[in-house]
Amino acid sequence: MIGFALRRFLGAIPTLFVIVTLAFFMMRAAPGGPFDGERKLPPEVERNIKAAYNLDKPLGEQYLIYLGKVAQGDLGPSYKNKDFTVVRLIATGLPVSARLGLCAMALALLLGTLLGVMAALKQNHWEDYSVMGIAMLGITIPTFVTAPILTLLFGIYLGWLPVGGWSGGALPNMVLPVTVLALPQIAIVARMMRGSMVEVLRANYIRTARAKGLPATRIVLAHALRAAALPLVSYLGPALAAILTGSLVVENIFGLPGIGRYFIQGALNRDYTLVMGVVICYATLIILLNFLADIAYGILDPRVRLS
Amino acid sequence: MSATGQTLKAAVELKGRSLWVDARARLLRNRAAVTGIVILAAITALALLAPLLSSYAYDEVNYDIITCAPGWWPWHAACTAPGHLFGTDAVGRDLFVRVLYGARVSLAVGLVATLVSLLIGVLYGATAGYLGGRIDGLMMRIVDVLYSLPFVFFVIILMVVFDRNFFLLFIAIGAVEWLTMARIVRGQTLSLKHKEFIEAARAGGVSPFAIITRHIVPNVVGPVMVYVTLTVPGVILTESFLSFLGLGIQEPLTSWGVLISDGADQMETAPWMLLFPALFMAVTLFCFNFIGDGLRDALDPKDR
Numbered sequence: 001m002i003g004f005a006l007r008r009f010l011g012a013i014p015t016l017f018v019i020v021t022l023a024f025f026m027m028r029a030a031p032g033g034p035f036d037g038e039r040k041l042p043p044e045v046e047r048n049i050k051a052a053y054n055l056d057k058p059l060g061e062q063y064l065i066y067l068g069k070v071a072q073g074d075l076g077p078s079y080k081n082k083d084f085t086v087v088r089l090i091a092t093g094l095p096v097s098a099r100l101g102l103c104a105m106a107l108a109l110l111l112g113t114l115l116g117v118m119a120a121l122k123q124n125h126w127e128d129y130s131v132m133g134i135a136m137l138g139i140t141i142p143t144f145v146t147a148p149i150l151t152l153l154f155g156i157y158l159g160w161l162p163v164g165g166w167s168g169g170a171l172p173n174m175v176l177p178v179t180v181l182a183l184p185q186i187a188i189v190a191r192m193m194r195g196s197m198v199e200v201l202r203a204n205y206i207r208t209a210r211a212k213g214l215p216a217t218r219i220v221l222a223h224a225l226r227a228a229a230l231p232l233v234s235y236l237g238p239a240l241a242a243i244l245t246g247s248l249v250v251e252n253i254f255g256l257p258g259i260g261r262y263f264i265q266g267a268l269n270r271d272y273t274l275v276m277g278v279v280i281c282y283a284t285l286i287i288l289l290n291f292l293a294d295i296a297y298g299i300l301d302p303r304v305r306l307s
Numbered sequence: 308m309s310a311t312g313q314t315l316k317a318a319v320e321l322k323g324r325s326l327w328v329d330a331r332a333r334l335l336r337n338r339a340a341v342t343g344i345v346i347l348a349a350i351t352a353l354a355l356l357a358p359l360l361s362s363y364a365y366d367e368v369n370y371d372i373i374t375c376a377p378g379w380w381p382w383h384a385a386c387t388a389p390g391h392l393f394g395t396d397a398v399g400r401d402l403f404v405r406v407l408y409g410a411r412v413s414l415a416v417g418l419v420a421t422l423v424s425l426l427i428g429v430l431y432g433a434t435a436g437y438l439g440g441r442i443d444g445l446m447m448r449i450v451d452v453l454y455s456l457p458f459v460f461f462v463i464i465l466m467v468v469f470d471r472n473f474f475l476l477f478i479a480i481g482a483v484e485w486l487t488m489a490r491i492v493r494g495q496t497l498s499l500k501h502k503e504f505i506e507a508a509r510a511g512g513v514s515p516f517a518i519i520t521r522h523i524v525p526n527v528v529g530p531v532m533v534y535v536t537l538t539v540p541g542v543i544l545t546e547s548f549l550s551f552l553g554l555g556i557q558e559p560l561t562s563w564g565v566l567i568s569d570g571a572d573q574m575e576t577a578p579w580m581l582l583f584p585a586l587f588m589a590v591t592l593f594c595f596n597f598i599g600d601g602l603r604d605a606l607d608p609k610d611r
Contacts, residue, residue, distance in 0.1 A: 144551045148571035
């Protein structure tokens with residue numbers, strides 16, 4: 001088991017390395033530097049600024065310096081938000097984003113599993129068809145459409161929920177963003193759960209459990225669900241990636257102070273270090289969750305470890 | 308004697324149905340897929356004929372009719388503009404023609420980026436699958452690594468770095484979407500490469516490149532087509548997502564993402580600005596999904 005975990009961990013490092021490298025060189029390939037403002041700076045001032053940010057050194061050296069700093073957890077100063085380091089910006093935004101993302105993930109897993117199991121148990125009945133129809137809607141319609149439409153409906157016409165703002169994470173402020181983030185994931189989880197549940201319900205050990213007279217709820221909850229939920233574990237990584245992508249939209253529409261919003265602002269302002277820092281932060285999160293999911297999968301399904 | 312001859316003839320006639328004829332018949336029997344094709348064809352036709360269908364240009368500004376509802380709008384609105392089927396936007400441009408021009412951009416991005424992903428994915432996957440062994444292992448390992456990257460963020464970086472270059476957008480999205488295609492094609496190639504006709508080609512001295520392009524690629528068309536119809540909506544979504552965030556298509560050009568973004572800004576006073584582009588995009592995405600599902604059922608009989 002430890003060997004398996006170590007192997008997976010070593011596999012994750014090159015990925016992170018590739019990300020940092022790609023991000024660095026793409027940013028450096030940009031025409032124009034971060035300090036090219038409307039007004040041209042005097043050459044000696046520009047030289048000093050460049051020296052302060054190591055921009056006067058050869059590209060290879062800059063890259064090594066950056067790698068070394070990233071390894072120490074230093075993502076550099078933000079070019080556009082004066083007096084802020086990227087790490088500090090991320091540290092202020094992360095709690096908001098994390099709270100949003102975790103709530104959405106929990107909602108998606110809970111509701112998605114429930115709907116998927118329901119659909120599988122009522123396979124080819126109207127319950128199944130309606131759940132799968134709604135799931136199709138949820139998968140097809142993107143967050144940047146559902147977010148304004150739900151806001152229009154519940155925030156403006158009905159006036160039940162605030163249309164934006166964070167207010168320290170108050171529950172009414174969370175409802176719409178979390179719902180919008182979770183909707184596509186609920187749909188995907190429901191589809192996956194239905195598929196694997198239908199398959200599992202046909203397995204021999206389920207027939208055995210039925211034959212020995214176990215109550216139906218026990219068969220579903222204790223026997224079938226455990227096996228059927230396995231694919232969900234490996235979906236956790238992609239789900240997090242999707243939620244992070246969605247959070248870019250959601251945080252911007254609802255005006256929430258999370259890192260998704262910093263990322264978009266940074267991208268629009270050409271704040272290179274901030275954008276790079278956020279991408280590295282996101283990538284680390286995704287890789288970390290993928291790693292944990294792999295380990296969990298290995299524990300839950302010993303067949304994986306051997307192959 | 309003649310009876311036997313007739314049965315034989317009948318049998319021969321029955322046998323004359325190729326996989327594609329069969330698949331087309333199955334596809335045409337699928338009501339959701341056919342509806343999808345018809346609606347999509349209609350939207351494409353509207354998009355292509357956009358300049359003929361409206362007397363307004365897509366960038367024609369008119370400050371007398373800012374955010375006016377269409378003439379038939381039944382709910383309350385500050386003003387109406389009877390000549391404009393979908394109303395007007397925040398600078399008085401005709402929304403109908405803008406939605407159709409948005410359709411042009413979105414569909415074009417969908418097609419071009421999908422073609423890019425098709426080209427890279429099919430060649431990469433076929434090469435990996437055909438060569439096999441260590442090269443295959445290395446090539447697929449690269450795909451695995453790229454797969455776990457948060458790719459949308461890299462497209463965003465690219466758009467920032469190269470100042471929202473229109474063509475780069477096409478290529479960048481296409482370069483993101485080829486990974487799954489490569490995996491599918493590789494799997495198919497692995498199962499194909501030990502078939503007799505490939506062995507015959509190899510025995511005849513055909514070069515590996517020619518075998519890949521002339522014998523393997525044509526035989527993976529089925530699954531690839533299914534995946535293509537599912538890639539197009541994915542690409543349209545990505546483009547709209549970027550444009551919505553202000554990182555994609557630039558004014559005065561437009562795409563559904565830009566229009567939805569503008570609409571979301573004005574939705575309290577002018578909900579039509581949000582509803583029409585959103586509706587068009589959602590319907591298009593649905594059509595592609597139905598067509599993709601239909602194609603999969605039609606081409607892959609074992610799944611039914």
